[in-house]
Amino acid sequence: MKWGRMLLFLLFLSLYLLAMWNANPFLLMREQELVFMWNETPSWRTFFEREDLRVIDVVTDPNKVSHILGTMTLSFLAFHWLGWRWKVITVLTVFVIFVEMVQPFFGRTAWFVDVFLNILGVGLGTFLVWYYRNRWEVVT
Numbered sequence: 001m002k003w004g005r006m007l008l009f010l011l012f013l014s015l016y017l018l019a020m021w022n023a024n025p026f027l028l029m030r031e032q033e034l035v036f037m038w039n040e041t042p043s044w045r046t047f048f049e050r051e052d053l054r055v056i057d058v059v060t061d062p063n064k065v066s067h068i069l070g071t072m073t074l075s076f077l078a079f080h081w082l083g084w085r086w087k088v089i090t091v092l093t094v095f096v097i098f099v100e101m102v103q104p105f106f107g108r109t110a111w112f113v114d115v116f117l118n119i120l121g122v123g124l125g126t127f128l129v130w131y132y133r134n135r136w137e138v139v140t
Helices: 002-021 025-031 055-060 062-082 086-101 112-133
Strands: none
Touching: 002 025, 002 062, 002 086, 025 062, 055 062, 062 086, 062 112, 086 112
16 A cells, blocks of 8 residues: 555656746746756856736746645655654755755746745645544534
8 A cells, every 4th residue: 555655646746846947947848858057157146036916926827836735645655655854844844945946957937936836835734644644523
């Protein structure tokens, strides 16, 4: 049973990394085209750049929604495989920050809002697992 959970997690992790490190996520979603461009001189100048991002943009922009849903699913599958552990939360949080920070090496940009959305996804996945395990004790 644990092998199946591990394989499911690793399969989704592979898809997650393909999406996050693909140079053009829109081509990946629309035309299933993988584009990897290695950048030897990455720049993080835009990391703290402020854009006028409204809450409605986070909910309606497929790129932003994919950050939340992807990391939420990744964390849910990690807990499903490894069980409820604080170490899993810590490793997942560090991992999603790492994934975002190395995106400039793959022709993408790293942005602090995306890091926040990834961490939010880990938090939501953690909450869903907690709620699922304690749903009979939670008063609704």
